[in-house]
Amino acid sequence: MNAAIFTGTFVVAWAASLALRLWLARRQVAHVTAHRDSVPTAFAGSIPLAAHHKAADYTIAKQHVGVVETLVDALVLIGMTLGGGLAWLLEATESLAIDPLWRDVLLLAGVALAGAVVGLPFSWYRTFRLEARFGFNRSTLALWLGDLAKGLVLGVVLGLPLLLAILWLMSRAGALWWLYAFAVWFGFQLLMLVLYPTVIAPLFNKFTPLPAGAARERIERLLGRCGFAVAGLFVMDGSKRSGHGNAYFTGFGRARRIVFFDTLLSRLVPDEIEAILAHELGHYKLRHVVKRIVWSGVFSLAFLALLAWLVTNDWFYQGLGVPVALLPAAMARPGVALALFMLALPVYTFVLSPLAARYSRRHEFEADAFAARNASATALVSALVKLYEDNASTLTPDPVHSAFYDSHPPAAVRVARLVDGGTPAPA
Numbered sequence: 001m002n003a004a005i006f007t008g009t010f011v012v013a014w015a016a017s018l019a020l021r022l023w024l025a026r027r028q029v030a031h032v033t034a035h036r037d038s039v040p041t042a043f044a045g046s047i048p049l050a051a052h053h054k055a056a057d058y059t060i061a062k063q064h065v066g067v068v069e070t071l072v073d074a075l076v077l078i079g080m081t082l083g084g085g086l087a088w089l090l091e092a093t094e095s096l097a098i099d100p101l102w103r104d105v106l107l108l109a110g111v112a113l114a115g116a117v118v119g120l121p122f123s124w125y126r127t128f129r130l131e132a133r134f135g136f137n138r139s140t141l142a143l144w145l146g147d148l149a150k151g152l153v154l155g156v157v158l159g160l161p162l163l164l165a166i167l168w169l170m171s172r173a174g175a176l177w178w179l180y181a182f183a184v185w186f187g188f189q190l191l192m193l194v195l196y197p198t199v200i201a202p203l204f205n206k207f208t209p210l211p212a213g214a215a216r217e218r219i220e221r222l223l224g225r226c227g228f229a230v231a232g233l234f235v236m237d238g239s240k241r242s243g244h245g246n247a248y249f250t251g252f253g254r255a256r257r258i259v260f261f262d263t264l265l266s267r268l269v270p271d272e273i274e275a276i277l278a279h280e281l282g283h284y285k286l287r288h289v290v291k292r293i294v295w296s297g298v299f300s301l302a303f304l305a306l307l308a309w310l311v312t313n314d315w316f317y318q319g320l321g322v323p324v325a326l327l328p329a330a331m332a333r334p335g336v337a338l339a340l341f342m343l344a345l346p347v348y349t350f351v352l353s354p355l356a357a358r359y360s361r362r363h364e365f366e367a368d369a370f371a372a373r374n375a376s377a378t379a380l381v382s383a384l385v386k387l388y389e390d391n392a393s394t395l396t397p398d399p400v401h402s403a404f405y406d407s408h409p410p411a412a413v414r415v416a417r418l419v420d421g422g423t424p425a426p427a
């Protein structure tokens, strides 16, 4: 491999993934527009035409913002790499009279800052324009800025020690640094799985135990049958920021939790609460979080091994716009390789996203089947219909767009499978 050829693969992959993203967005808009005027038969009795129109308009509006952001991100990526952005950051930090480790921290902070400068206006627009236009936003500028500040503090408190450890291993631990880095990274992932539900999420939202009510006794029986402690059942004040409703399962061991958004809970009858709960319990009983963490470990190890090989080759830096003449001794500035790798990798892996999405959708089918066996398929369908309507989720996504992006099966497929008796998806 030489630098020019590597630049060639990068430009081709960059253009191809950009074209693919734009093509998928156009397909989604075209498909949703074509189906805007009639509610699909399966939902004809449960979703009013006005709600179907709203879902179509909301989906299309989101796609339009997404297209602009995709284009801006693609330009920033070229600017940071071939455009010389990273080379400039390297030169600017190399002259500072501080430990090389901290030069790399500053360089990566520069990359993160560039990402934030580009990403924050989009985040602001989504919350205060797009979500607001469709009646979903309940956040205020003060809350949004507060979240941002909390995120920044968390990033420094949790991310900086991790980054320092990885950079230190890269520069000082020898040829097998990537194995040690993997151990650190994987340990960090496990720690986050415990810290997220117990410490981090409560910084942003209030979590209260599910209140006693009509459904309580049945829910306790269901939880007992499935070996899940009632203490792990929470209601979150999602209405603080948005009208969107949801429920999720997270964590493992004693930190495991099932969380209902208050926005969802207020709309469901006891049967439906039990069915959604059974779906989330399905994720727990079928060990979906553990399976995910194992897969993410496998991929992390493979990517770290790849990075360990790339860092030793001049063409990797040169080919992505960082002249090797700027680099001091090999691996004296591992942050450069780390930044290039994190920037360039998605361009090559985007084409694989249907695999990850498919894996996630399989888990959703399995959890649905579990809910159908342990609660009621009919109640789960009616809960899902409420969820689709309240969230203005499109019932008619483009199948190819859905295959690429959707972590949950399209509404019609999901409901059809539940109506058929909750038979598990073919692998």
Ligand SMILES: [Zn+2]
Residues within 6 Å of the ligand: 279, 280, 283, 363, 364, 367
């Ligand atoms: Zn699920």
